[in-house]
Amino acid sequence: MAVSNNGKSKIIVGMASCGIAAGAQEVFDSLAKHIAEMKLDVELTKTGCIGACYREPLIEIKTAQIPSVIYGDMTVKRVKQLLEQHLVNGQIISEWAVVGEGIQTSEQDLFENQRRIVLRNAGEINPENIHDYVERDGYKAIQKVLKDFKAEDVIAEIKNSGIRGRGGAGFSTGLKWQFARQSESNEKYIICNGDEGDPGAFMDRSIMEGDPHSVLEGMLIAGYAIGAQQGIIYVRAEYPLAVHRLEIAIQQARERGFLGKKILGSKFSFNIILKLGAGAFVCGEETALIASVEGKRGMPRLRPPFPAVRGLWDKPTNINNVETYANIPWIILKGAKEFASLGTEKSKGTKVFALAGKIKRGGMVEVPMGMSLRDVIYKIGGGIKDDKEFKAVQLGGPSGGCVPESLLDTPVDYDSLTKTGAIMGSGGMVVMDDRTCMVDVSKFFLKFTQEESCGKCTFCRIGTKRMLEILERITEGKGQPEDIEKLESLAEYIKQGSLCGLGQTAPNPVLTTIQYFREEYEAHIHQKKCPAKSCRELIEYRVIPDNCTGCMLCARVCPVDAISGAKKEIHYIDPEICTHCGACYDACKFDAIDILTGVLEDEAKTA
Amino acid sequence: MEASPVENLDTFDKRPLLKILKKYAKKKGILIPLLQETQKIYGYLPRLALVQISEATNTDISQVYGVATFYAQFRLAPVGKHLIRVCHGTACHVSGATRITEVCEEEFDIKDGETSKDLKFTLESVACLGCCSLAPVMTVDDNTYGRLTDREVRKVVEKLKK
Ligand SMILES: Cc1cc2nc3c(=O)[nH]c(=O)nc-3n(C[C@H](O)[C@H](O)[C@H](O)COP(=O)(O)O)c2cc1C
Numbered sequence A: 001m002a003v004s005n006n007g008k009s010k011i012i013v014g015m016a017s018c019g020i021a022a023g024a025q026e027v028f029d030s031l032a033k034h035i036a037e038m039k040l041d042v043e044l045t046k047t048g049c050i051g052a053c054y055r056e057p058l059i060e061i062k063t064a065q066i067p068s069v070i071y072g073d074m075t076v077k078r079v080k081q082l083l084e085q086h087l088v089n090g091q092i093i094s095e096w097a098v099v100g101e102g103i104q105t106s107e108q109d110l111f112e113n114q115r116r117i118v119l120r121n122a123g124e125i126n127p128e129n130i131h132d133y134v135e136r137d138g139y140k141a142i143q144k145v146l147k148d149f150k151a152e153d154v155i156a157e158i159k160n161s162g163i164r165g166r167g168g169a170g171f172s173t174g175l176k177w178q179f180a181r182q183s184e185s186n187e188k189y190i191i192c193n194g195d196e197g198d199p200g201a202f203m204d205r206s207i208m209e210g211d212p213h214s215v216l217e218g219m220l221i222a223g224y225a226i227g228a229q230q231g232i233i234y235v236r237a238e239y240p241l242a243v244h245r246l247e248i249a250i251q252q253a254r255e256r257g258f259l260g261k262k263i264l265g266s267k268f269s270f271n272i273i274l275k276l277g278a279g280a281f282v283c284g285e286e287t288a289l290i291a292s293v294e295g296k297r298g299m300p301r302l303r304p305p306f307p308a309v310r311g312l313w314d315k316p317t318n319i320n321n322v323e324t325y326a327n328i329p330w331i332i333l334k335g336a337k338e339f340a341s342l343g344t345e346k347s348k349g350t351k352v353f354a355l356a357g358k359i360k361r362g363g364m365v366e367v368p369m370g371m372s373l374r375d376v377i378y379k380i381g382g383g384i385k386d387d388k389e390f391k392a393v394q395l396g397g398p399s400g401g402c403v404p405e406s407l408l409d410t411p412v413d414y415d416s417l418t419k420t421g422a423i424m425g426s427g428g429m430v431v432m433d434d435r436t437c438m439v440d441v442s443k444f445f446l447k448f449t450q451e452e453s454c455g456k457c458t459f460c461r462i463g464t465k466r467m468l469e470i471l472e473r474i475t476e477g478k479g480q481p482e483d484i485e486k487l488e489s490l491a492e493y494i495k496q497g498s499l500c501g502l503g504q505t506a507p508n509p510v511l512t513t514i515q516y517f518r519e520e521y522e523a524h525i526h527q528k529k530c531p532a533k534s535c536r537e538l539i540e541y542r543v544i545p546d547n548c549t550g551c552m553l554c555a556r557v558c559p560v561d562a563i564s565g566a567k568k569e570i571h572y573i574d575p576e577i578c579t580h581c582g583a584c585y586d587a588c589k590f591d592a593i594d595i596l597t598g599v600l601e602d603e604a605k606t607a
Numbered sequence B: 001m002e003a004s005p006v007e008n009l010d011t012f013d014k015r016p017l018l019k020i021l022k023k024y025a026k027k028k029g030i031l032i033p034l035l036q037e038t039q040k041i042y043g044y045l046p047r048l049a050l051v052q053i054s055e056a057t058n059t060d061i062s063q064v065y066g067v068a069t070f071y072a073q074f075r076l077a078p079v080g081k082h083l084i085r086v087c088h089g090t091a092c093h094v095s096g097a098t099r100i101t102e103v104c105e106e107e108f109d110i111k112d113g114e115t116s117k118d119l120k121f122t123l124e125s126v127a128c129l130g131c132c133s134l135a136p137v138m139t140v141d142d143n144t145y146g147r148l149t150d151r152e153v154r155k156v157v158e159k160l161k162k
């Protein structure tokens, strides 16, 4: 039976990388099969990241009677029932729904506190069909620019909007364009930085996968403003789907005359090509990125000259982040004033964050600048997973820092976040709970930057290695009393002695954790304790006799056979064999495994 | 540079490589895409291919080698038939990625970064696959698996070993 409707019913499946990883393709195929079998009159289509990644796979159903319901945790098994109930009978299955017009769910507030500019099309359009983008005012901004704006007008508009670069440093985009405009040359380049190196961030991936044309259009407008004919998008090697969708988008934009020679009958010609990264974090740095595009080892060079003066092939080059470009068409269409009305005095507009880690509702969110971290994490993110205790939130990845509970009321804007010792960064926000060891986190980031240092500057190359060694010995219970001071002084040297942002900011995660969680470092060093019970060398697994039912589950999962005990007998973990992997702890259904820290020391003292 | 046993002037089929070289001839800044396409064909960068690229593009072999060793994507030794990559980005790290790698090491009986002797499996760590909200995450060839636990990993491995 077909649904009686005026407008046709529509089912939209979220098919970004994360959705597909969670099984969206299978759900899509199953929907297609059942729709055909049931002869339903419904359009099945796909979209990018809808944002509520914690409930992937997600689908949205729109019918004439029920404007919109987003269902989460979709599985192939649920498809038939959902179609029958929602489409045929017109009943919402509220237990499966994430949000929907006219229904109440516990997650209703997820989108209410957001303001979507960059993500204006996320979850709304099929990124592989230019038609969808055009229908939502796509390529109207470039048309407006070509018709009514001189290059200087575009730059003035972008300047007036107050937008600052979303790639990390937060430099004024309008000023940057102006510099590139002022550089005399008949050959100039526009580069889009899609390297997204922060390991724990996925905003740029989601934008490229979900709304590629908005990035292309932003680049077009930049090209017009600075007088460039060629654009290059540098995409991370690990993002095959983003590459695929960008390729399709470029092709379709060419066919429609939005890219190529004499665009839309004007004198302006512009082309865009893709360049794939090859796995080097430092290539996110603009001068290293340019070296990489030129086919060289991605080593940063001293600035000035800035790329706006001497960039790719020594020509003036404007380089911006993916999210920065995605904002541009909106600013042109709605006006600088409207954009500048959002945010704080010095940070205008919105910011997209990738919420991840120990948070209930991990996903892509976009909020006006100036919202407090607390609101982002609790109001939108729903708080901490399993209702554990919040410990810290990491912002800005390897260049950023960890912000503790006491500073959660800090507004998200460039300057306030910098004051905490963290940075706005590109938008990765990883939430940590009481089981995350802050010394381990700082070791994690330093290991990353140490491996990714290009090796050009001695302090960055060797200094980070020395710091890493110290952090390693602290987490292994071999820390020495003067280690914290050593870390701090090395950090200072590395900051001062490095040429690019990688080295200059590499010590930040260590410094902020020392600043806010010093007692945790001290516990490791002096008491050989890991308060978070996470550092393996400092913990001990024990069976709690009162809780153990002798079910043998832990003994079965133990990879090294360290657990003994017959059925229905209390088990025993042999500390000599145990490698502290935690498999028993995760497997036990009776809370019968305890993690102790510093016991060996304590027992030695009392013995 | 270590030469692999399968590398031998007589058996090295350079025809596909010549095709790519032709496609990129006379373009600038093409070294990285060239290496990427070469790796796509051979699964890694055979020494003979590097030499060929150096000659065809008039680039010093040291420079070609320099680029090939700078970027994590390039390999100078063959990989297993199946490539298993465990994410060790921030989100995955705090969600237990260390354990995921350990389980893979146990199951495949190789260490992180190694290839099994029968050339069936290669195990690697990567920094962020961009699916952080599904952490911990791993990929097997083109498939991504998220929200992993010990058991989930073993299930994936079992399927793969069949
Ligand atoms: C080590 C390092 C890594 C960086 N990685 C990125 C990145 O992945 N993406 C990005 O847009 N900018 C990155 N940047 C910043 C760029 O150098 C550059 O400032 C930015 O792309 C400019 O764009 P915006 O003004 O729009 O922010 C990185 C900088 C450093 C020092």
Ligand code: FES
Pocket (backbone or CB within 6 Å): A199, A200, A201, B087, B088, B089, B090, B091, B092, B093, B127, B128, B129, B130, B131, B132, B133, B135, B136, B137
């Ligand atoms: S941290 Fe693992 S996917 Fe991003």
